[in-house]
Amino acid sequence: MRQRSLIAITAALSAGALTLTACGSRDSGGDKGSDSGGTVVTIGVDAPLTGDLSALGLGIKNSVDLAANTANKQKFVEGVTFKIVAKDDQAQPSAGQQNATALVADKSVLGVVGPLNSSVAESMQKVFDDAKLVEVSPANTNPALTQGTDWAKTKKRPYTSYFRTATTDAIQGPFAAQYVYNDAKKKKVFVIDDKKTYGAGLAATFTAEFKKLGGKVVGTQHINPDAKDFSAVATEVKNSGADVVYYGGEYPQAGPLSKQIKDAGAKIPLVGGDGIYAEDFIKLAGSGASGDLATSVGAPVEDLPSAKEFVANYKAANYKEDYAAYGGYSYDSAWSIIEAVKKVVDDNGGKLPDDARAKVTAAVQNVSFDGVTGKVSFDEFGDATNKQLTVYAVENGAWKAVKSGTYSG
């Protein structure tokens, strides 16, 4: 009897384990693209494909996939077929580093798009730089990634293989502060962050600009990203007399936080960065979210003429998930790698050179093309030269663009 049930359990467990492995490998498949023979170049994708932030991560993966398929269809690079390999980092720096190592080991990978989180990028940069493998992030906004930890005083680029199509928090935070102070006319802010690289950095740049403008910080809190109960924080916000809350962090916490602050009786807007600009924020925050604000990188994708084609192609490709906040930037990130591969192949008489990775990295530095989000090119730090930002507000259960612009001093 004991024996039998043990066998039954083992069988059940191994069946379970097999199913789980199957789930895992499904994510790293990606479309093979239809042959045309010749060399296969892989574009790696690293993003959170499962868990809280998967709404943003899957949008990144699908958009890169779309870029690869488009290049294949157009035979953009003669004799080269692109395919993607997507890795799930679960928004964890440790998982990101493992993925980076795996992508470096795959010799066909000539460029990587990702990650979503600045903290994950920190753990990946050195691995990619050692292998001279180019990494283009559509979403990282922490200034230190391109301009060094002392970016406020002396800018120094730490890794030459790292680029991004997103704007930095050095611009995003102050841009939000100017909107909140000058346009929304809020003078007393309660600043909350999640202590992660992205959230804390964003909250700091916002606070500095808000104070400079003459606004008052009436309280600060740091929340635990694993927690769901923010009632103690919400009570503090209510009693602080703040007329606006700024949150540096992402939507899985921002949604419940907004809900609990409003529930506590403080009917004041919550303002955040691109990390809360997601449909799921509205879902999680509930009906009280109306009037909450978010800044996000670039002009609204739907409004740009260059983006119409992207949106149409994305719809035609029938991806299950929305392209979310970073779709256009992910497409442009992938396309900058594709452009670079084309340049390298063209310069080498129609085939890939032996040191293709280093050559592609050098070529990305000099790309310049009209992408989904406008002109795509990189400055001497690897930052996008396009520094547009937009403020969005929640209206009737959806994000509406309120104001676009660039931050100037």
Next chain:
Amino acid sequence: MNELPQQLVNGLLLGSMYGLVAIGYTMVYGIVQLINFAHGEIFMTGAFGALTVYVYVLPDGTSMAIALPLMLFGAVMVSVTVAVGAERFAYRPLRNAPRLAPLITAIGLSLALQQAVWAWYPEAKSARVFPQIEGGPFEIGSVTIQTGDIFLLVAAPISMAVLAYFVMKTRTGRGMQATAQDPDTAKLMGVNTDRIIVIAFALGAAFAAIGAVAYGLKYGQIDFRMGFILGLKAFTAAVLGGIGNIYGAMIGGVVLGIAETLATAYIADIPGMEQFGSQSWADVWAFVLLILVLLLRPQGLLGERVADRA
């Protein structure tokens, strides 16, 4: 404005939820000396059970007055089924194995349940919205109480009273006490210990399910990982109150919840402690409290019979 009463209520609510889940840890430990680390996931499956009833069984737009009892029923059914199944297939075969074997099994089961919900429950890869009770918040003096929290305020004490009555007054309850004291002697006296153990698992799961519905109503969302952190906190509450003691679980939960809330709100006001005061430090202070209690009273706040179990 004095925010202390509101913060105490916040802590009491959070703590009542910890307490409801902690009862499951403490009952199972009291009877089979197993720390059932899958209990947090049993709590999680209960929440999904309730959601299933609301979204997939009931017609759209059912009023919460009718839906809530049915959701509660669904939650309890799912949790109890999972818990009893876990006991039967994962723990019972290991009853006489070394203590570490079922512990590792529990951790494995916890991961398996999380991943199962992740993989097979529709759209459970990110958080799902949980139905809310309509109606504005209630103001009592300077304290605001949400409509969803009223369920927790009512359910926690009632559950506790029912459990106390069951354990103290009924025949099965006394059988549980006997099994906890000495399983072999209890068996010789004619107590069906296998049945008692199943009942302990089932009761713990039922309380976790009530806690899970309260969680959904309070935070408006549930996800496949919700049981992990909450399970750890509830386990901490059980140890704080004295593991094996059902009243201790509730007291421990409330003490832990209030400690976390007060640490979030007030530590930063102590001069020189600003950087240790935020919510991200609340867990640290809660565990400092746990260590202090265990140093001074190793058996926990209400614990009595740990010595004869070591």
